[in-house]
Amino acid sequence: MFFLTVAILFLSSSCARKIPLSNTTKPVANTVIIVTDTVPTYNQQELKVMSYNIHHANPPSKAVGITDIDAVVSVIKKENPDIVTLQEVDMLVPRSNKQDQTQLIANQLNMEYHFYKTINLGGGEYGVAILSKYKLSNIRQLTLPKIEGKAETRTLGYADINFSGQKITVACTHLDARDEPTRVLQTEAIVKELQSVVNPIILCGDWNSSVGSKSIKFLQQYFENSCTDHCGLTVPAVNPKNTIDYVLTRNSNWLVKRHSVTAETYASDHRPVVVTFKLD
Template identity: 45%
Template sequence: MRFLFVLFLSVLVGACTRSGAPTAEANRLRVLCYNIHHANPPSRAGVIDIAAIAAVINAQKPDVVMVQEVDVRTGRSGKALDQAAELGRQTGLNAYFFKGIDYDGGEYGIAILSKYPLTNQRRIPLPLDSATRGEPRVLGLATVTLPGKRTVTLANTHLDAQRAPTNRQLQAARIVEVLRQEKHPVILAGDFNDSPDSQTLQLLKRVVEPSCQSCPPTIPVENPNRAIDFVTFTPKDRFRVIEHRVIPERVASDHLPVLVELAY
């Protein structure tokens, strides 16, 4: 009987491990979400300091970085500077840029940086209410294979910043549609431009789980009072939050970066 009981426990543990739920010995992934204000330190008008942004990233030793407000060859950033590529060079991470809009002779949007090779990159335009003057926004997707041969979809976005929430809600609903079609677990991060209790976040929570419940504020950098930058994931049972931390870096950008460590 003792042998049969031990055998039963072994099979049960094996089944739980194979289900994909993180265990105490699970691998860990460090995810950084950072709105970089096109590498312009708010206290230094007109200055572009990509090295300062890279230093913030390098100090946290992330595996994945979701970056918003990225310039690629714009006039204000020096015409020749591809900020996504340069961040990749200075951090040693693979970089992929997703254009949001044409801007100042170049492009402006979001980027994903990753320790692991990025594949299956996709740019999904997000909707706007035609009655508003909202700026076009996108969802950027890429696939990575993590240690343990776990395939994950990385998703980055920067939702509309207008005071009225109409566009953010439309965009959140579209993101939910897209992520429900993903066959791999997803980590979605970005500047959502809305609060944890907003309708925007409630829509997103139909498919993703935030890494924080009482989320520390991320903006403004001096005396921050609002959380609008988030890391989320799905399905809930494929990840476990080890740490959610807002980095008190107040010089390089007008947002505080968010670092989340996940077990998977």
């Protein structure tokens, strides 16, 4: 009986196979994680995305010049997204103590990142950013059109990731806050820029436009909104009255497993949008 037990244990060990650690797992030195054939392996079939206008990490309840990077990081950590797109990000701007905000946030989250400049500001730069648990490649940027005298320069930043064996393009933007005709022009430019991309696209950002506006109606002819009814309000963070932040897709048949707006009122004047996709 003893020899039979030893044989069974030996055969069970030989059938065990190593599986990769998830990106949120910190491996212990000199430790190997194994599972037997009776235990399901880790399956990367869900992708979690966050879009967040961070108001250059200046909590609205604080004076200009006071930043709280840790508060922004805390909001993101609680959701633990695979991809984060940020708007209103400062790079070496005096009002935010010359912080490289993208780097500071990404380092705390242990994520890859790329900052896309929209405009020069106070000797530094202001723009949008993409953070990812997966390597960013093929990084691209498009300066968006505007109606002169009515609007500020805006940009589209995008890059590719490889997730669960497929290439996905992640794009981030922040459209003009003042002029809807400019936002329509900018939306048209974004659609045209991305029309040649054949792989799945995730397009996130602050559109400064509500559902029903001309720019969003045009956008939804080409992209699928992650939510179309009772989606949660995003601005202002305290007592929100409107939805202007979106996560959209194209060239995919993914199921939206969960769409939510995080009820965060301190870190920014926007609430973040979080979407979990179930990939086919």
